[in-house]
Amino acid sequence: MQDSNTMLEGRGLSKRFGDLTAVDGVSVAVRRGQITVLLGENGAGKSTYIKMLNGTLKPNGGAVYFEGQEAKFGSARHAVKRKIHTIYQNFALIDLFTVEENMRLTFPDKSAEELEKMIEQYGKAVDLDERVALLPAGIKQRLEITRALGSDAKVLLLDEPTSVLAYEERDRLFKDLARLGQERGLGILIATHKLQDVMDYCQEVVVLKGGRLVLEKPVRDTNLKELTVAMFGASEELEKAPVEAGPPSESExxxxxxxxxxxxxxxxxxxxxxxxxxxxxxxxxxxxxxxxxxxxxxxxxxxxxxxxxxxxxxxxxxxxxxxxxxxxxxxxxxxxxxxxxxxxxxxxxxxxxxxxxxxxxxxxxxxxxxxxxxxxxxxxxxxxxxxxxxxxxxxxxxxxxxxxxxxxxxxxxxxxxxxxxxxxxxxxxxxxxxxxxxxxxxxxxxxxxxxxxxxxxxxxxxxxxxxxxxxxxxxxxxxxxxxxxxxxxxxxxxxxxxxxxxx
Ligand SMILES: Nc1ncnc2c1ncn2[C@@H]1O[C@H](COP(=O)(O)OP(=O)(O)OP(=O)(O)O)[C@@H](O)[C@H]1O
Ligand SMILES: [Mg+2]
CATH class of the missing domain: 3.40.50.300 (P-loop containing nucleotide triphosphate hydrolases)
Structure with missing residues (x-):
């Protein structure tokens, strides 16, 4: 795991909330130019893990390393200064502000044209005067990614980035991330519970279950069945709903x-x-x-x-x-x-x-x-x-x-x-x-x-x-x-x- 491509790494991280061990001694490495997936069902500990990596939560055990050195971020803001950006499922944009006002919070010195160009670079054009509250989720997410990349992020941590996206938007996000990861040598970690998010564009997958690491593999060496079993335990058939005939069409x-x-x-x-x-x-x-x-x-x-x-x-x-x-x-x-x-x-x-x-x-x-x-x-x-x-x-x-x-x-x-x-x-x-x-x-x-x-x-x-x-x-x-x-x-x-x- 200790290769020179490792950018950000959690080593043996644990987090307890009262009696509950939400994360139990888990090591995950985020590598340059790669997308690593943190896969797990609801409550598996994914968000908690990301929050320990970026300093929002203090681990009860283990340590975070950034570029080979132990890092004590103290807060997510501190991690941002070191160019580690986190994009949460519920966006951190200010809904009542316009696109331009939101972008200005991060780039106070850029002209409107420069801002427009930046946004376009990562997707299609967006009207700078539009209120953020009115934008579809896919575009909000694009703005957040623009903000992170415009500030020269080295590592992107994304918590369930696709759960708010329609299918086409999802595919596009992964394509963009894969391309940007390659071009700029970004290290990317994505927390998700969707198997389809893993297979096409990601290199490494780590499965969490009940806070423990249960599987860690290059994506090309695994398959949907193995990942499903790792996430949900025994190879139980997921109960399919009873497919009965619908209601009589003449019902009232x-x-x-x-x-x-x-x-x-x-x-x-x-x-x-x-x-x-x-x-x-x-x-x-x-x-x-x-x-x-x-x-x-x-x-x-x-x-x-x-x-x-x-x-x-x-x-x-x-x-x-x-x-x-x-x-x-x-x-x-x-x-x-x-x-x-x-x-x-x-x-x-x-x-x-x-x-x-x-x-x-x-x-x-x-x-x-x-x-x-x-x-x-x-x-x-x-x-x-x-x-x-x-x-x-x-x-x-x-x-x-x-x-x-x-x-x-x-x-x-x-x-x-x-x-x-x-x-x-x-x-x-x-x-x-x-x-x-x-x-x-x-x-x-x-x-x-x-x-x-x-x-x-x-x-x-x-x-x-x-x-x-x-x-x-x-x-x-x-x-x-x-x-x-x-x-x-x-x-x-x-x-x-x-x-x-x-x-
Ligand atoms: N602040 C907290 N106080 C107490 N328990 C917490 C706290 N935050 C998380 N937990 C518990 O820790 C466990 C892991 O939660 P976490 O949010 O990391 O899961 P997750 O994998 O991100 O799930 P989801 O897919 O539902 O977002 C859950 O059982 C949750 O109830
Ligand atoms: Mg979560």
Whole structure:
């Protein structure tokens, strides 16, 4: 391991939080011109390891070496001074600032043209006056990488860089990183739980499980099966969800979207004249690349955005039951825990309580016992890793925080579930757990609107689906009537370039 290409190295690093050993004597080397992957399921210790490498966390054992010398960074800022940059899953950009203002924080002396050139060098042009809050994740990430490389980074540490990216963006990121790594002799370490991130562009893989190093190999000497077994233990088949026939197509309609147009934050119309209906117990998938209006569509169906035109109306199934289509009977699960109503300082249990109070109270009295039992079941069912249900969310790993939200929304008694890439950021095992629960919900009669950026996910879960491109929805067809090519063609706008009408 001690070769001259080693730039940054953790030797026998350990980290304990109370009784929990999050990382247990793990050595990882980041080498010049190479991409090393730190692979592991949710809670394996990846983020903790990165934080020890960059000085955010002080190890309980072992030491960090940089360019052959023991390094005591003390803080991530100190590591940045030594040209070690970290890019976190939740970006460190200031949302309210424009692109230019954000870049100026790092490069106060560069002219606007110079900044523009820098950004273009690592990808396509971005409008300097755009507010960062309005940019797609792929572009935000590009800005962060630009910032790091513009400051002559020697080492890049990326924590789950692809979990916020659509497939094309992901491929592009890896291509760029591989190229930059070669050209500039960068050492790159990527923490991920996605096997597909490992195989194509990376050289070395280290697998963590429960804080221990369980496998370390050149990527060319391993394969998907070996890595899966290393990550998840025994070669258990990942439970595939039961593939049963979908709901009878003549089942009653629960929700109808008619000619819906919705304003966007940065475009006058993000959703353009979209119509579809969802039957009882049906999963309707909408697949699109990030930024094509699918989030605005989900918001409008949930009632968070007022339509410019058209409406979201209850179907016969709701009307017959003498009910209204109301927010309280619609669950909303997405991959953005902060935005979607998790309180990071509250406990796991109280986060369940927040939106289940109607089910968990008698008059104005909270039924703590019911809430505790609910929490216990949800923690078991979704394998949420926490000491007790009173532990605050702040102490959980990123994936486990997301599980709390998904578990809550997937356990509610509702008519409709809106699931917006509900499994993004989760490892494979947990992803199937979430899929299984969504399928079970649908089989119980809940109607599901699935918004996805992943063709495999959309095809796996949906009974019927359509693709969205620049606010327009394709025809919604039963799954067997679609091919991947047809979906991809609509999602990327190839149909428009070929001058075809809606699929
Ligand atoms: N500040 C903390 N206090 C207590 N426990 C913590 C703290 N930070 C992390 N942990 C625990 O350490 C373990 C490893 O967490 P870590 O965030 O490193 O996992 P990860 O591999 O990055 O997971 P994910 O893919 O979900 O982001 C988890 O069990 C987590 O709950
Ligand atoms: Mg993490």
């Amino acid at each position: 309609v629960v929700l109808e979207v008619r000619n819906l147009s919705v304003r966007g934050d940065n475009v006058p119309m993000a959703v353009k004249d979209v119509s579809f209906s969802i039957h009882k117990g049906e999963i309707l998938g909408v697949i699109a690349i990030a930024g094509n209006g699918q989030l605005e569509l989900a918001d409008a169906v949930y009632g968070l955005r007022k339509p410019l035109k058209g409406e979201v109306a209850p179907g016969l199934a709701i009307l017959k039951a003498g009910r209204k289509l109301r927010m309280g009977r619609v669950a909303f699960a997405s991959d953005d825990p902060v935005q979607m109503g998790l309180a990071i300082d509250l406990s796991v249990r109280d986060n369940f309580g927040v939106s289940l109070l109607d089910q968990m109270s008698k008059g104005s009295l909270v039924d703590w016992k019911a809430l505790e039992e609910f929490s216990k079941r949800a923690i078991d069912k979704f394998e949420i890793k926490c000491y007790t249900q009173e532990e605050s969310l702040r102490e959980l790993s990123g994936g486990n925080i997301q599980k709390v939200l998904v578990a809550r929304e997937l356990s509610r008694d509702v008519d409709v579930l809106i699931a917006v890439h509900p499994a993004r950021g989760l490892d494979l095992h947990t992803t199937y757990l979430v899929y299984k629960n969504i399928l079970e919900m649908a089989r119980r009669g809940v109607s599901v609107l699935l918004i996805s950026e992943d063709v495999d996910e959309a095809l796996y879960l949906s009974d019927r689906l359509g693709a969205m491109y620049e606010g327009e929805l394709s025809e919604v067809k039963a799954k067997p009537l679609w091919t991947r090519e047809a979906l991809g063609s609509f999602m990327t706008g190839a149909h428009v370039m070929r001058g075809e009408a809606k699929a």
